[in-house]
Amino acid sequence: MRRRLLSGNEAIALGAYSAGVRVGTAYPGTPSTEILEELARFPEPYVEWSPNEKVALEVGMGAALGGARTLVCMKHVGLNVAADPWMTLSYIGVNAGLVLVSADDPGMHSSQNEQDNRYYAVMAKVPMLEPSDSQEAYEMVRAAFRLSEEHDVPVLLRTETRVCHSRSMVEYRQEREEVDLPYEKDYVKRVMVPGHARLRHPVLIAKLERLREEAERSPFNRAEMRSSRVGMVTSGVCYQYVREAFPEASVLKLGFTHPLPEKLIHEFASHFHRLYVVEELEPYLEERIKAMGIDAVGKARVPRTGELDPDSVGRALADIVEMDTGVRGGGWSPPLQEGLPPILNELPARPPVMCPGCPHRGVFHALSRMKAVVSSDIGCYTLSVFSPIEGIDCQVCMGASVGMALGLEKAFLSSEANRGKEKKVVAVLGDSTFIHGGITGLIDIVYNRGFSTVIILDNRTTAMTGFQPHPGTGRTIRGEETFALDLAELGRAVGVESVRVIDPWDLEETGRVLEEEVGAERSSLVIARRGCVQRERDREYSPYRVDAEACNDCGLCMRLGCPALVKREGSVAVDETLCAGCSLCAQLCRRGAIAEVGGDG
Amino acid sequence: MADVVMAGTGGQGIILAARIVAEVAVRMGYDVKTSEVHGMAQRGGSVVSMVRWGERVFSPLIPRGHADFLLAFEGLEGLRCLPFLKPGGRVIVNLYRLDPLPVLRGDADYPQDYLEIIRGFAPGTLAIDAVEMARAAGNPRVASAVMAGALSSLLDFPADIWEEAIRTLVPARALEANLRGFAAGRRAG
Numbered sequence A: 001m002r003r004r005l006l007s008g009n010e011a012i013a014l015g016a017y018s019a020g021v022r023v024g025t026a027y028p029g030t031p032s033t034e035i036l037e038e039l040a041r042f043p044e045p046y047v048e049w050s051p052n053e054k055v056a057l058e059v060g061m062g063a064a065l066g067g068a069r070t071l072v073c074m075k076h077v078g079l080n081v082a083a084d085p086w087m088t089l090s091y092i093g094v095n096a097g098l099v100l101v102s103a104d105d106p107g108m109h110s111s112q113n114e115q116d117n118r119y120y121a122v123m124a125k126v127p128m129l130e131p132s133d134s135q136e137a138y139e140m141v142r143a144a145f146r147l148s149e150e151h152d153v154p155v156l157l158r159t160e161t162r163v164c165h166s167r168s169m170v171e172y173r174q175e176r177e178e179v180d181l182p183y184e185k186d187y188v189k190r191v192m193v194p195g196h197a198r199l200r201h202p203v204l205i206a207k208l209e210r211l212r213e214e215a216e217r218s219p220f221n222r223a224e225m226r227s228s229r230v231g232m233v234t235s236g237v238c239y240q241y242v243r244e245a246f247p248e249a250s251v252l253k254l255g256f257t258h259p260l261p262e263k264l265i266h267e268f269a270s271h272f273h274r275l276y277v278v279e280e281l282e283p284y285l286e287e288r289i290k291a292m293g294i295d296a297v298g299k300a301r302v303p304r305t306g307e308l309d310p311d312s313v314g315r316a317l318a319d320i321v322e323m324d325t326g327v328r329g330g331g332w333s334p335p336l337q338e339g340l341p342p343i344l345n346e347l348p349a350r351p352p353v354m355c356p357g358c359p360h361r362g363v364f365h366a367l368s369r370m371k372a373v374v375s376s377d378i379g380c381y382t383l384s385v386f387s388p389i390e391g392i393d394c395q396v397c398m399g400a401s402v403g404m405a406l407g408l409e410k411a412f413l414s415s416e417a418n419r420g421k422e423k424k425v426v427a428v429l430g431d432s433t434f435i436h437g438g439i440t441g442l443i444d445i446v447y448n449r450g451f452s453t454v455i456i457l458d459n460r461t462t463a464m465t466g467f468q469p470h471p472g473t474g475r476t477i478r479g480e481e482t483f484a485l486d487l488a489e490l491g492r493a494v495g496v497e498s499v500r501v502i503d504p505w506d507l508e509e510t511g512r513v514l515e516e517e518v519g520a521e522r523s524s525l526v527i528a529r530r531g532c533v534q535r536e537r538d539r540e541y542s543p544y545r546v547d548a549e550a551c552n553d554c555g556l557c558m559r560l561g562c563p564a565l566v567k568r569e570g571s572v573a574v575d576e577t578l579c580a581g582c583s584l585c586a587q588l589c590r591r592g593a594i595a596e597v598g599g600d601g
Numbered sequence B: 001m002a003d004v005v006m007a008g009t010g011g012q013g014i015i016l017a018a019r020i021v022a023e024v025a026v027r028m029g030y031d032v033k034t035s036e037v038h039g040m041a042q043r044g045g046s047v048v049s050m051v052r053w054g055e056r057v058f059s060p061l062i063p064r065g066h067a068d069f070l071l072a073f074e075g076l077e078g079l080r081c082l083p084f085l086k087p088g089g090r091v092i093v094n095l096y097r098l099d100p101l102p103v104l105r106g107d108a109d110y111p112q113d114y115l116e117i118i119r120g121f122a123p124g125t126l127a128i129d130a131v132e133m134a135r136a137a138g139n140p141r142v143a144s145a146v147m148a149g150a151l152s153s154l155l156d157f158p159a160d161i162w163e164e165a166i167r168t169l170v171p172a173r174a175l176e177a178n179l180r181g182f183a184a185g186r187r188a189g
């Protein structure tokens, strides 16, 4: 046995490796991204960044059928994209084990919603495990592979930000299991025509009953008896919060949470006149416990939005636990703090921003001058929503920008109230996002004779999630060279009438080309291509400087929203330590007051 | 047992500093938990890391009013995390100001007297110019090692354990600068 401090994501990768995983697939997404990156540190498994989560799961299904233990990873919303294969995979089964890791993000640290993916286990009728720390993450992924093979179902490992990105001690083994199962044709089991699927659905339901028995004896579900008066039920990282807030409470700690161990829950409940259910997001456990006829308090007290912590758990339950126990605050003590300076309530926010030199900035500058209706997507460019750029109108999910643009255009086209706006509609999305979910929307624009302009912000990487390569970059996850998808050729191949490639650091070109394309009544694709500045830190450049004499403080450059431009006593200055030398501010300045440091002005 | 909150902005090396502290606590035989921020916030937003150690640690998140130490890598972010500090807790402030966008645009005021405010709440606050000290140590990017060094002077862990932890976590080409930065921070504490 070895011991190391590991993040939940590292522990999952290590557990999967030790379980003999031969195939790992994923599309990046916080907080799940590092799992596959860690798995790729090992030489043996085949690992890939897939173009999106649906393809990741499909490759995974094939690999599991082909006899290899397979790990498929994604953030919570990724499972929406992969939901179609997910719902039928459980009918056909797996052959070798398949574990899907879904990383939820309560509190939305880096996400567009905080959906609770435990329901995906219920919908697909598959077993689910929820780790509460890195040790469990390691053990659960190993157990998940055994369960998956024994019951011939995929397993959902539902984790979340505070497990993925917390480090805790893990005891682990050095060895790697060998699993190599034969593939045999069985089309009644695996070709889901209605007649076959009707046979498979009852089989799946029967598996669920056997899985419930597994849940009853699983070591991941355990009753910790302490107080005879207070019984709490919890799962995932909330276990830690419960233990910290109410150290004396008895706790039913659930880790195998679908199907639920009903006997165990009844047994635990029999010791208490009611149960307290502590879970993040939806009342998943609570509703099921109540449906079993057990008196339980959950979301009436514990917040349903945002993430929990020991404070919020303590505050939510202290008074009723006090009633049950007679112990002051139920054993929870509120934060010891007085005399915090009032100014703390008025601090300026620090929203994330597009970096100095970000190639996305020039495009948004041009679009805002054109008063375009900007249907946006998810990536670093979404940060253009904040003041002063306020450059985008709507954003929902990956790839949606393109279809939404066409919808806006078609609505405007038949509208009196919005006359003329149909010629102002653009979709903006990153290169990774375009490949993930934008291509079919582009085909729709061409097919249905739309003329919304699609702008790909091609920074040659998946920046938002930490610079992963994608099919357009010509590199694999292991850094090997491969074919690079040519976005311009792809545009032409699907029939786009006008395909243009521009350099977004050239404001004149960017403005001119967008003016030409956005108003035109033909389909158009503009590829704004320049590598992400964060990836090119070693490039040679000199920062810019403002000549305070020449500056008349007109404020034009400040509209770029560049963090390297600072307002100081009546004029603008460049913070040279932050400036990346993109020159956009200098290109904008009408008085020629901004020039390269060391240049001849 | 102790709880440490580190506050700053994306790109300041907070994750590395937290890993160093956590690694030291592991080597001292404690149960350890940390929590980090990845993803979107790293694009220049507020970033917080937490490190806790003791006989047994449950929550990776430190409750408000519990932290023994607050490492403020940036003034405003230090203020923002002040509520985590427990009465009598110690603060180490890096004398560094990075204006957030609302301030750059002139829409909000930077709390220029952040150091006095922090001192008013936490007497015994240690203020250092970690960036300048890092520069003197050979690389302004090792300011996070300077901050870890300053923290080390307030803790009872032997110097060679800190050095071992840094050697395990820092890639070879940045190692010497980090060790020098750490030593400078430790002397300043």
Ligand SMILES: Cc1ncc(C[n+]2csc(CCOP(=O)(O)OP(=O)(O)O)c2C)c(N)n1
Pocket: A027, A028, A029, A030, A053, A075, A077, A078, A079, A081, A111, A112, A378, A379, A380, A381, A398, A429, A430, A431, A432, A433, A434, A457, A459, A461, A462, A463, A464, A465
């Ligand atoms: C379905 C789904 N998968 C993953 C994510 C996480 N995610 C957000 S943006 C993004 C990609 C950003 O890359 P790109 O479009 O190239 O833009 P960039 O950040 O490089 O500007 C990813 C993977 C998500 N929000 N939704």
